[in-house]
Amino acid sequence: MSYRKIVVAGGGVLGSQIAFQSAYCGFDVTIWLRSEGSITRTQPKLDNWEKAYISDIESMSSGSGSWCYGLGDDDGTFDKDKAIANVRKAHSSIKLECDLAKAVKDADLIIESMAEDKNQKISFYKMLAPLMDEKTVLVTNSSTLLPSMFAKYTGRPEKYLSLHFANLIWKYNTAEVMVQDKTDQKYFKEVIDFANDIRMVALPVMKEKSGYLLNSLLVPLLLSALDLYVSGVSDPKSVDTAWKKGTGAPAGPFEILDVVGLQTAYNIVSQYQKVPKLINPILRKMLMPYNFKAQLQTLGKYLEEGKLGKSSGEGFYKY
Numbered sequence: 001m002s003y004r005k006i007v008v009a010g011g012g013v014l015g016s017q018i019a020f021q022s023a024y025c026g027f028d029v030t031i032w033l034r035s036e037g038s039i040t041r042t043q044p045k046l047d048n049w050e051k052a053y054i055s056d057i058e059s060m061s062s063g064s065g066s067w068c069y070g071l072g073d074d075d076g077t078f079d080k081d082k083a084i085a086n087v088r089k090a091h092s093s094i095k096l097e098c099d100l101a102k103a104v105k106d107a108d109l110i111i112e113s114m115a116e117d118k119n120q121k122i123s124f125y126k127m128l129a130p131l132m133d134e135k136t137v138l139v140t141n142s143s144t145l146l147p148s149m150f151a152k153y154t155g156r157p158e159k160y161l162s163l164h165f166a167n168l169i170w171k172y173n174t175a176e177v178m179v180q181d182k183t184d185q186k187y188f189k190e191v192i193d194f195a196n197d198i199r200m201v202a203l204p205v206m207k208e209k210s211g212y213l214l215n216s217l218l219v220p221l222l223l224s225a226l227d228l229y230v231s232g233v234s235d236p237k238s239v240d241t242a243w244k245k246g247t248g249a250p251a252g253p254f255e256i257l258d259v260v261g262l263q264t265a266y267n268i269v270s271q272y273q274k275v276p277k278l279i280n281p282i283l284r285k286m287l288m289p290y291n292f293k294a295q296l297q298t299l300g301k302y303l304e305e306g307k308l309g310k311s312s313g314e315g316f317y318k319y
């Protein structure tokens with residue numbers, strides 16, 4: 001391990017998981033929070049992850065649940081009692097700190113996981129820049145904002161890049177590691193090593209790319225599927241069957257949309273309709289003939305009927 005002290009800025013859904021997983025893997029972890037109020041919101045999330053980790057460890061151990069690669073090797077070395085003790089130790093070791101200078105002192109890596117708001121992130125980087133030690137590497141977990149938008153505010157563009165996790169990181173343990181054009185390769189490699197150290201599968205993204213790897217593939221697939229439906233070409237079940245039988249994939253686009261949630265799908269389509277330049281130029285040529293208005297109407301109708309996807313018991317399918 002080349003890093004020791006990890007600081008996570010923001011203790012929301014993802015920040016609290018990143019902190020927990022890093023502590024589970026033996027790192028010294030501090031979460032920086034902007035107020036005492038944030039502490040009362042973050043603490044229950046950590047309590048919740050402790051329960052979720054233990055429940056998954058028990059299911060893995062009894063063979064009743066799917067394997068979580070973020071929690072243990074499947075080579076027979078997994079020790080249930082040791083893993084549970086490790087979860088408890090991780091939970092109690094995480095420090096919550098509201099003083100930014102104190103939080104980041106001597107940090108090897110700072111992971112910014114604050115709300116997806118460009119201006120708030122810029123203000124944070126400006127406040128942080130003079131406080132960091134020379135050695136500190138800084139990454140963002142932003143899903144939709146590119147690191148090149150922020151590099152100049154960090155005071156260390158060569159040590160700044162993206163480290164993007166998926167929700168429920170101990171189960172869906174991919175970490176997309178993406179440079180911006182000023183990132184030094186040395187720190188790109190270090191962050192890939194760190195991602196592996198916290199039991200993620202590190203996926204290098206060697207050029208800055210909106211959507212990283214997964215969403216660059218997934219979003220066009222989902223939009224194409226929706227368009228086949230709203231333009232009356234076919235129905236969700238037939239589209240899913242075509243995809244599954246034709247490629248051997250375990251889930252079709254409408255099954256995936258139900259898992260992602262129809263509200264998120266609505267937000268993405270709505271964003272593309274309002275700001276088409278968010279889509280890269282080649283894809284734009286392909287996607288712009290799509291009827292985004294009809295997609296929004298169809299998704300809106302499902303939402304009005306309370307069909308939010310798998311989480312509500314019904315979306316394109318009933319559960």
Ligand SMILES: NC(=O)c1ccc[n+]([C@@H]2O[C@H](COP(=O)([O-])OP(=O)(O)OC[C@H]3O[C@@H](n4cnc5c(N)ncnc54)[C@H](O)[C@@H]3O)[C@@H](O)[C@H]2O)c1
Binds near residue numbers: 033
């Ligand atoms: N939720 C996901 O599935 C997911 C997946 C991958 C990446 N991300 C990214 O992770 C980041 C955080 O997302 P989240 O889902 O955890 O959000 P969240 O809303 O759950 O948490 C945001 C955190 O940021 C803090 N915050 C907001 N404004 C702040 C400010 N001005 N100063 C200091 N702290 C501030 C909040 O108090 C909260 O702790 C975003 O950039 C998002 O794109 C989210």
